[in-house]
Amino acid sequence: MALKGRVEVKCPRGCGEMDSDVWSFIRGDRDEELKEALIDGELNLLVCEECSGVFYAEVPFVYSDPAAQMLVFCFPDSFKAEESRWRDKMHEDYAQMKAILTDDKRSVPAEPQLLFGIEPLRVMLKADREMEIEVAVAEALCRELKLPILQVKRSFARGGGVPWVLPCRLSAKAKTATLAAVLKGLDELLARNDVLAGFQRWKVVLSSSKQLPPLI
Numbered sequence: 001m002a003l004k005g006r007v008e009v010k011c012p013r014g015c016g017e018m019d020s021d022v023w024s025f026i027r028g029d030r031d032e033e034l035k036e037a038l039i040d041g042e043l044n045l046l047v048c049e050e051c052s053g054v055f056y057a058e059v060p061f062v063y064s065d066p067a068a069q070m071l072v073f074c075f076p077d078s079f080k081a082e083e084s085r086w087r088d089k090m091h092e093d094y095a096q097m098k099a100i101l102t103d104d105k106r107s108v109p110a111e112p113q114l115l116f117g118i119e120p121l122r123v124m125l126k127a128d129r130e131m132e133i134e135v136a137v138a139e140a141l142c143r144e145l146k147l148p149i150l151q152v153k154r155s156f157a158r159g160g161g162v163p164w165v166l167p168c169r170l171s172a173k174a175k176t177a178t179l180a181a182v183l184k185g186l187d188e189l190l191a192r193n194d195v196l197a198g199f200q201r202w203k204v205v206l207s208s209s210k211q212l213p214p215l216i
């Protein structure tokens with residue numbers, strides 16, 4: 001699924017140009033090894049043929065994980081000076097991707113996000129991985145407590161640094177989830193385990209909110 005292309009790259013120490021294979025598209029949910037390489041800072045990291053120094057290829061790549069509602073266009077740091085130009089390019093490419101994938105609605109990617117440099121993407125993926133653990137713990141506890149779970153739009157949750165699930169304790173007669181039912185669910189969950197930092201943040205956020213976050 002991942003795509004690789006041969007490009008001409010230049011070592012930042014002023015050596016001659018060389019041809020190298022670099023990744024241009026990665027599916028985070030399918031290319032586990034590449035995702036790990038990215039998190040470890042080794043993706044598209046090249047060794048100069050002349051001075052043996054290591055450097056990142058100055059090429060953009062796309063990181064996609066539909067299950068995690070993630071579609072990131074990652075441009076090199078040096079492209080930041082022309083941010084609006086690259087933002088336009090991203091939207092053009094996204095429109096094309098969407099057009100190609102319209103036959104299969106499930107594959108239509110999430111709204112794209114523009115990042116410069118690998119570091120912010122690494123930070124995001126690491127935070128996501130930690131949150132996955134907290135979500136798994138909470139889901140197990142909710143099963144024990146027989147607490148129904150609501151799915152929050154993952155891109156929204158990521159932006160707020162909160163988990164993408166919410167426990168919801170409905171009264172017997174209620175049919176639809178309400179903010180009060182979610183706060184009740186959070187209290188039950190946190191009474192069982194009070195070190196779930198992400199759910200504590202949810203409690204703070206929702207206690208002063210008037211509505212539920214966007215659900216799936």
Ligand SMILES: [Zn+2]
Pocket residue numbers: 011012013014015048049050051052053
């Ligand atoms: Zn070099």
